[in-house]
Amino acid sequence: MTFEQAVRSYLTWARVERGLGANTCAAYQRDLTDFSRRVEPTSAEGVTTEDVLRWIALRAGDGIAPRSQARGLVALRGLFRHLLDEHGALRDPTSLVELPRIGRPLPQTLTLDEVEALLGAPDRTTTIGLRDATMLEVLYATGLRVSELVGLRLDQIYLEAGYVRVVGKGRKERVVPLGDHARQALETYLVSARGAASKPADPVFVSRLKRGMTRQGFFKILRGVAAMAGIIRPISPHQLRHAFATHLLERGADLRSLQLMLGHADIGTTEIYTHLSKARLARIHAEHHPRG
Numbered sequence: 001m002t003f004e005q006a007v008r009s010y011l012t013w014a015r016v017e018r019g020l021g022a023n024t025c026a027a028y029q030r031d032l033t034d035f036s037r038r039v040e041p042t043s044a045e046g047v048t049t050e051d052v053l054r055w056i057a058l059r060a061g062d063g064i065a066p067r068s069q070a071r072g073l074v075a076l077r078g079l080f081r082h083l084l085d086e087h088g089a090l091r092d093p094t095s096l097v098e099l100p101r102i103g104r105p106l107p108q109t110l111t112l113d114e115v116e117a118l119l120g121a122p123d124r125t126t127t128i129g130l131r132d133a134t135m136l137e138v139l140y141a142t143g144l145r146v147s148e149l150v151g152l153r154l155d156q157i158y159l160e161a162g163y164v165r166v167v168g169k170g171r172k173e174r175v176v177p178l179g180d181h182a183r184q185a186l187e188t189y190l191v192s193a194r195g196a197a198s199k200p201a202d203p204v205f206v207s208r209l210k211r212g213m214t215r216q217g218f219f220k221i222l223r224g225v226a227a228m229a230g231i232i233r234p235i236s237p238h239q240l241r242h243a244f245a246t247h248l249l250e251r252g253a254d255l256r257s258l259q260l261m262l263g264h265a266d267i268g269t270t271e272i273y274t275h276l277s278k279a280r281l282a283r284i285h286a287e288h289h290p291r292g
Helices: 003-016 022-039 049-061 066-087 112-120 127-142 146-150 180-192 215-228 237-250 255-262 272-288
Strands: 163-167 173-177
Touching (some): 003 022, 003 066, 022 066, 112 237, 127 146, 127 163, 127 173, 127 180, 127 215, 146 237, 215 237, 237 255
Antiparallel strands (some): 163 173
16 A cells, blocks of 8 residues: 555545544644655655654654654644554554654633623624624623534534533534623624524524625634724634633632533643733732732
8 A cells, every 4th residue: 555545545534434523634634745755755655764763854854843743744644543453554654653752831811801801892783793792791600612603503502501501522522501791792782683584593693795704704703803802912712711710710610521512532731821821920919929
């Protein structure tokens, strides 16, 4: 099997069987293409541990960040484990190669004052302003990923019960409470601004042309609302997800519940917010304690 054939087989399996997202598969394809370009393997079976180490050294020499190096090795390791399990390959040349050590940076988040300013900025007396405010209310109330927010369908919303049903990464389904403010905003938006929908599977949030909202469209909306709110620094939808998690944790939410609401497969991913909360407390102590 050629290396290119092996890559196609692996990426198809990763997308269909493992349910990896399009962005993850695209990143893996770039990494594996880079390996093929630099190492020029004649076949998948002919790749050696020395080839893998040489590739890592070449990428490090080009200034590739440790996190990107680690992702590349994960992609390569996944490829060869797939060949072992599905195609009867006899060895994995990545098995003795360790992942680069990387620190986990604390995510950038928003303060409660910044969140309140964002939520209050859109003009809710207009159709577009009400839509924008509702999207922000839902995002902050649920901690959804931006792809989950723009992909939300009418049949995923349960207003009387007060929750949304989300299909996240790996096609895993989870239920997240809305809270009173987001539920009320959704009720008003659906009655006053959404317009008629023909099917339950239609998108909740639509553009001026009544088409489903896109990630790029929401990024543009967020930048405009942030400017209206007087927030000068660049912000992203993911920062509202971080704010959701951090503010819940600071007010006593337990880590397991937070993991379920965020849709993290591994609670270790959720634990980053305990570090973020500790960092904030340390900053507050330093700023306000007489001997801080």
